[in-house]
Amino acid sequence: MCNTIKQLFKTNTILINKKILVKGWVKHKRINKLKTFLIINDGSTIKNLQIILEKEDKTINLGVYLKIKGRLVFSKGKKQTLELVANHIKIYGIFKSKDLQNTILQPKKHSYKKLREQSYLRFRTNFFSSIMRIRHNVSYLIHKYFNNNGFYYIHTPIITNYDTEGSSNLFKVTTFKTNDLKSDFFGENAYLTVSGQMHGESAALGLRKIYTFGPVFRAEQSKTPRHLAEFWMVEPEIAFFNLKNNMFLAEEFIKYIIKNILILSKDDIESLDKTNIIFKNLTNILKQEFKRIQYSQVIRILIKNGYDINWGQDINYEHEKFLVESYFKAPIIIFNYPIDIKPFYMRKNKDKTTVAAMDIIFPNVGEIIGGSQREERYDILLSQIKYFKLNSTILEWYINTRRFSTVPHSGFGLGFDRLVQFITNMKNIKEVIPFPRSINKIYT
């Protein structure tokens, strides 16, 4: 039987002095007093296993994959608790050490940019394998939270014929050989989705509580360290739910993730967290209630503090940084935004100038969640579509979700990659997704 290194460290006492089989690749090698010491890793954990070979071995290269049979013993050294005294080693795929010269597999410090440029080898580094295991655990916690709370996972479509966010930063999907739209694959304009929300709404009106978790796309020209052209979004949508319920859910949900990732990914977080900043960031989120504050009040605070902004204007990243990191020193939920700076589907408030929108702003990464109560009233939805001069023919199906009975419902979108970026405290979001896509660049 073959054990992963993770399993060995979990069940070590039972296996001590037993013959075991492990597989992994060489992270470090040293020869001393007729013995060869190999440090191997197998990707299952950040922890390495030391292998002791009772002879000098000059054939085993750094980076090479091995199958090792041997006896598990407690280590006499200080750092490792377990080691394997090998009696048989199989070497896979020998290569020349000098081939490593220009790769990120060479054992030295590499820049994030260089690591990214060899994204297909990044998985073999300590840094990136930790990020990937954390990313996995965050994904799994998301599914677990929603499943445990009675939400159903809906696969909303990737190819759509409408721009939900009205951003017009759309990718077109085509099999064009001619310029005749009717002869194209779908016989109409097709785009990559920017959000699963509208489809999610129609699902929530039949299943009550649903969530999506899938890729979305923005053909944004910007090159900020917080944006990707392709990223993963989580979008719960709930019937019989108002903005207040929505804020409560969003806060509970994100705290659940952070509380549990500290436990589940302890080893990997510690490995990334040389200065204890990650631990501080995460526990800071847990120990306080997110401040709820109306957009109008935010504008008053910004003006009072010397910012050049008027009611009706968008709050930008600079403002967010000031509010969260200097003024409130806590995550905040800004709600009730002016109608004109939010999409048409948000629910009009009684004041007739604002909508029931909410954005959650985090330190370091800015907006992490955006949501709203949706306009469920048929007549008002129609008048909003008119007001924003939108195409009511292509929106007919969406309008119809309010026509044959209707109910208050709400939901939000969480930028999954940005959450992982926050959790791992990476400066650039490209460090937390396997193969980043952004303008002018497809990383293999």
Added chain:
Amino acid sequence: MCNTIKQLFKTNTILINKKILVKGWVKHKRINKLKTFLIINDGSTIKNLQIILEKEDKTINLGVYLKIKGRLVFSKGKKQTLELVANHIKIYGIFKSKDLQNTILQPKKHSYKKLREQSYLRFRTNFFSSIMRIRHNVSYLIHKYFNNNGFYYIHTPIITNYDTEGSSNLFKVTTFKTNDLKSDFFGENAYLTVSGQMHGESAALGLRKIYTFGPVFRAEQSKTPRHLAEFWMVEPEIAFFNLKNNMFLAEEFIKYIIKNILILSKDDIESLDKTNIIFKNLTNILKQEFKRIQYSQVIRILIKNGYDINWGQDINYEHEKFLVESYFKAPIIIFNYPIDIKPFYMRKNKDKTTVAAMDIIFPNVGEIIGGSQREERYDILLSQIKYFKLNSTILEWYINTRRFSTVPHSGFGLGFDRLVQFITNMKNIKEVIPFPRSINKIYT
């Protein structure tokens, strides 16, 4: 506190005679002896709750959303075990009953095609809400299986610059305003992915066991009831793994899903399964080992049984049907296919005419899993790329995953929607995905 109907049926004895609050929509209404009887559903379960209103009510329409306060009691009737004696009802979004006339919400039998054409209302029907809850549970079981077995979830990219399957049925992704490729968003050709496998391989070589679960795309012209232009695929990939291991994993994995879906989705399966055929299909998969059979032997069997086929030709859906439903009467795993009918990356066998490929064929739906041991040997991979006349420049990164050490690894792809189609015994795969995409048609 508001309970879902699912919760009520789970915890009924504690709540009997308590005041409770439920929300849902009206599936059926009848007035009798000065009382109004409403059957409501809230999407949390296929089970309905009967509401008793101690007066005649003519304002409540079929389909309308309600909030109901009342007292939970055991039913005196035969079918329902619980009912709610209402003392307060709030009605949301009243509408005119005649508006329902052309919709699938009208209480009568509708064709699958009509249901599909109003996909945004389909979630409110018994049939489709059952399918969606089953689909959710299958998804969740997939994540649970892999998580429990030490696999890490990897988000492989949707936008790629290469056609993994060599099918050339690719969708192009563009922001074109001009015809100059360099001024397009990515500055090079970009397509929608057909498989996450190649990227998954590079991840498995650093994390040992990974899986993907995401959308893939085929611009196929065919209109069969088993194909979609956009569908979800599950692709595990494992280092230190050969074809035999791969077959074992695939069989164990799919049996885990089927065994557990019978428990988790009992109510919804029973509701769909009027003739007990689903229960029979699923238990049939569980009670026997999948037959492993080499491609060459399959060809001999087909020829013996009068089929016009030669060694080297592809096995088609008709052949698969015969093998699984008539000849073996069991799911089969066909392995060791001729080199020329499989992609370049599959591992060349010692006979030099076949590769270590495997396809799992199921009754009703045909191929449900396709996988292989991958060619890990650097020189042979290069010669295969030459043999198939592929572009080795664009494949350089992939070739490099074998250059700096290499190890045997394997994986497979499961068509997720096709698995749900098999489990729910639907004739058309369009009945199991919320918003199907196929040639000439974007359902909302």
